[in-house]
Amino acid sequence: xxxxxxxxxxxxxxxxxxxxxxxxxxxxxxxxxxxxxxxxxxxxxxxxxxxxxxxxxxxxxxxxxxxxxxxxxxxxxxxxxxxxxxxxxxxxxxxxxxxxxxxxxxxxxxxxxxxxxxxxxxxxxxxxxxxxxxxxxxxxxxxxxxxxxxxxxxxxxxxxxxxxxxxxxxxxxxxxxxxxxxxxxxxxxxxxxxxxxxxxxxxxxxxxxxxxxxxxxxxxxxxxxxxxxxxxxxxxxxxxxxxxxxxxxxxxxxxxxxxxxxxxxxxxxxxxxxxxxxxxxxxxxxxxxxxxxxxxxxxxxxxxxxxxxxxxxxxxxxxxxxxxxxxxxxxxxxxxxxxxxxxxxxxxxxxxxxxxxxxxxxxxxxxxxxxxxxxxxxxxxxxxxxxxxxxxxxxxxxxxxxxxxxxxxxxxxxxxxxxxxxxxxxxxxxxxxxxxxxxxxxxxxxxxxxxxxxxxxxxxxxxxxxxxxxxxxxxxxxxxxxxxxxxxxxxxxxxxxxxxxxxxxxxxxxxxxxxxxxxxxxxxxxxxxxxxxxxxxxxxxxxxxxxxxxxxxxxxxxxxx
Numbered sequence: 001x002x003x004x005x006x007x008x009x010x011x012x013x014x015x016x017x018x019x020x021x022x023x024x025x026x027x028x029x030x031x032x033x034x035x036x037x038x039x040x041x042x043x044x045x046x047x048x049x050x051x052x053x054x055x056x057x058x059x060x061x062x063x064x065x066x067x068x069x070x071x072x073x074x075x076x077x078x079x080x081x082x083x084x085x086x087x088x089x090x091x092x093x094x095x096x097x098x099x100x101x102x103x104x105x106x107x108x109x110x111x112x113x114x115x116x117x118x119x120x121x122x123x124x125x126x127x128x129x130x131x132x133x134x135x136x137x138x139x140x141x142x143x144x145x146x147x148x149x150x151x152x153x154x155x156x157x158x159x160x161x162x163x164x165x166x167x168x169x170x171x172x173x174x175x176x177x178x179x180x181x182x183x184x185x186x187x188x189x190x191x192x193x194x195x196x197x198x199x200x201x202x203x204x205x206x207x208x209x210x211x212x213x214x215x216x217x218x219x220x221x222x223x224x225x226x227x228x229x230x231x232x233x234x235x236x237x238x239x240x241x242x243x244x245x246x247x248x249x250x251x252x253x254x255x256x257x258x259x260x261x262x263x264x265x266x267x268x269x270x271x272x273x274x275x276x277x278x279x280x281x282x283x284x285x286x287x288x289x290x291x292x293x294x295x296x297x298x299x300x301x302x303x304x305x306x307x308x309x310x311x312x313x314x315x316x317x318x319x320x321x322x323x324x325x326x327x328x329x330x331x332x333x334x335x336x337x338x339x340x341x342x343x344x345x346x347x348x349x350x351x352x353x354x355x356x357x358x359x360x361x362x363x364x365x366x367x368x369x370x371x372x373x374x375x376x377x378x379x380x381x382x383x384x385x386x387x388x389x390x391x392x393x394x395x396x397x398x399x400x401x402x403x404x405x406x407x408x409x410x411x412x413x414x415x416x417x418x419x420x421x422x423x424x425x426x427x428x429x430x431x432x433x434x435x436x437x438x439x440x441x442x443x444x445x446x447x448x449x450x451x452x453x454x455x456x457x458x459x460x461x462x463x464x465x466x467x468x469x470x471x472x473x474x475x476x477x478x479x480x481x482x483x484x485x486x487x488x489x490x491x492x493x494x495x496x497x498x499x500x501x502x503x504x505x506x507x508x509x510x511x512x513x514x515x516x517x518x519x520x521x522x523x524x525x526x527x528x529x530x531x532x533x534x535x536x537x538x539x540x541x542x543x544x545x546x547x548x549x550x551x552x553x554x555x556x557x558x559x560x561x
Contacts, residue, residue, distance in 0.1 A: 025087075028191035029132050030156040032091060035184035036125050037164025038171075039098065040249070041268045042180040043118045045172060048253045049264070050111050053378045056250045059115060060371030063122035084195060090127035091192035097121040098185035105178030121181075161275025169268030176264070233404055235362060237298065237339045240397055241305060241332050242363045246370020247377075247390045248274060248309065248328075254374070258383045260318055273322040277329025295405050298338040302398035304331025310391025313384035328391070335394075418443035418514050421466045425489050428524070439524050443514040454505040454513070461494025461501050463515040470511025476503045483508060495521050 040063065047059035101117035171180045249271060256266025308327040315321035377386035398405075419440035422428050428439065443466070448454070454465065454472065466489045474481040474490075481503065484490060494501050495518050 024194040025132075026156060028087075028091060028194040029128075030160060031184075031187045031191040032094070032125075032128050032132075033157050033160030034164040034167065035094065035098075035188055037160055037271075038168035038180050038184055038268070039118070039121055039125075041165045041168040041271060042172060042177040043115075043122075044249065044253050045264045045267055046114070046118075046177045048257060053250065053254055054375040056253050057371045057374050059118065060246065060250055061368050062115060062119050064368045064371070066119055067122050067126040086131040087128065088192045088196045090124065090131055091188050091195065093124040093127065094121065095185045095188035095192060097124045098181045098188065102178055102182045102185065105176070105181070161278065162272045165268035165271040165275070167268075169265035169272075172268070173263065173265035233401055234339050237302065237335065237397065239362045239366045240393055241335050242366035243370040243373075244305065244309065244328075244390060244394060245332065246367035247374050247386075248325075248370075250371050250374040251387060251390065252325075254378060254383050254386065255312065255315070255321060259313065260315065260321060262318060266318070269318070270321060270325055273325040274329035274332075277326035277331075278333040280326070281330035281333025298335065299398045299402060299405060301331050301335035301338055302394040304328070305335055306331070306391045306394030308391070310388045310395075312391070313387025418445075418466075418468075421468060421487065421514055424487050425466060427492070439516070439520065442520045443516055446513040446515055448507045448511045448513065450507055450509050452507045454507065455491060455501045455503070457502065457504045458500045461491055461499075462518050464491040464495055464518075464521045465489060465505075465516075466514040468512040468514055471508040472511060473506050473508040474503050475506075492521070 043059050043063065044056050047055040051058075097117070097120045101114065101121060104114045104117050167183075168180050171183060252267045252270040255270060256262040256264075260266060262269075305328050308324040308331070312321050312324045312328070315324065373390075374386065377389050381389055419436065422436065422440045422443065428436065445468070446465075448470070455461065457476065467484050467486050469486055472484040472488075474483060484505070490503075490505060491501075493499060
């Protein structure tokens with residue numbers, strides 16, 4: 001598991017980096033994410049040095065709330081102009097806004113004027129992410145490149161949580177917050193140039209159907225929550241987790257200046273520690289797939305996210321604080337996955353996307369509320385007491401709601417038996433846990449007698465198959481190929497490449513198969529956040545082997561069309 005866990009992200013990165021347009025677009029996106037985090041940290045440090053904890057909290061709100069209001073407008077702009085142009089425009093606006101803020105620092109302008117520049121920068125940041133995600137199809141040359149690009153983009157976002165605050169810490173230690181804005185203004189100018197350079201003609205990608213969301217549709221999510229109040233508890237877990245994140249960003253400044261006396265470089269390094277822990281937690285969450293009972297994992301994540309954070313205020317050295325914050329970040333990521341997976345199992349699938357839309361709004365509000373609570377906690381309890389109060393929220397929530405959580409866990413239907421086989425298929429094994437379980441639920445069992453034909457060479461293909469039990473015999477142009485057994489899969493070539501079946505498969509014994517329809521198969525490959533580059537390689541290898549008339553060479557699993 002560990003080797004495969006490391007190998008698939010590397011494969012995705014190679015797939016993207018091999019394509020020059022994607023490579024340039026990804027580099028620009030990495031620069032954008034690093035700039036977003038670095039400027040966030042620099043603004044918090046500037047505000048704290050000017051007005052202490054209340055000022056840092058106020059600046060957090062000033063950056064979050066306008067950006068949240070502008071984000072929906074940004075998405076609509078991306079639909080009204082070429083998305084690559086919108087992406088370049090957003091990067092250029094960020095460079096301009098940061099460049100305009102630098103002289104305000106240089107002439108020691110009134111703090112409110114400087115903060116106005118900071119807010120302007122944060123608003124321009126809200127333009128880029130929707131435009132980037134929508135523009136990816138124009139940079140990709142194949143469906144597999146598009147899927148790999150989605151995966152590597154997620155890696156870039158995680159890496160930026162480490163890189164951006166760390167760079168900000170180094171620059172502020174040497175020169176101050178103004179130079180952070182200057183450095184990343186230059187970086188965003190480079191990002192704009194990267195996505196404006198000439199590119200090969202993009203592939204034709206059918207645009208997704210765009211629908212409008214009426215108030216009545218959003219109310220369906222609220223009605224589902226009202227009918228299933230335990231779902232509100234799961235959303236509350238996520239809301240409290242992001243309340244802690246909102247407090248953590250401001251408390252990192254307090255920890256750096258008032259407890260550890262690290263100075264301006266400290267907050268960036270401390271926030272990076274939480275980002276590193278979050279990457280580890282997201283990686284470990286793959287082991288939640290297929291678990292019947294997620295309640296204990298969720299309760300454990302609440303304790304892991306909160307308890308180390310509560311102890312951070314008593315740190316006497318930076319190394320101790322870094323380890324504790326990394327542990328808290330790991331618990332928070334684990335909590336996200338466990339709670340969202342339970343939501344998917346527990347709520348009506350027809351309204352689940354609207355419930356997750358409500359969750360997105362809740363997260364933004366929780367971040368703002370967390371920043372607002374820090375000055376209150378510090379004033380009432382002191383810096384160390386503020387850490388204790390903030391960190392104990394999640395463990396106390398777990399203790400007081402354990403019985404309800406256990407009931408949710410017991411009532412949630414178990415994952416389908418097909419999930420075990422699905423996880424054994426390389427192209428699906430690293431899907432996010434909720435997606436993996438959703439795809440497994442779409443698998444249909446087939447029970448076949450000996451001698452029954454499953455697919456015939458030359459016919460069109462409509463399904464992908466996974467072998468649950470039995471033996472299946474394979475022939476290509478009448479010549480035998482290695483047989484298939486439990487855990488093997490076949491049928492993806494016709495679906496991925498729009499080709500007729502390249503082999504015939506007949507049951508050699510009584511067999512049980514799982515079948516997945518073409519629409520779900522292709523939607524999963526092109527829409528997931530994980531790499532399926534291996535599926536493309538397997539398909540190419542099979543076609544080459546069949547053309548040469550040789551036996552299959554791609555290994556036992558995923559061995560035949």
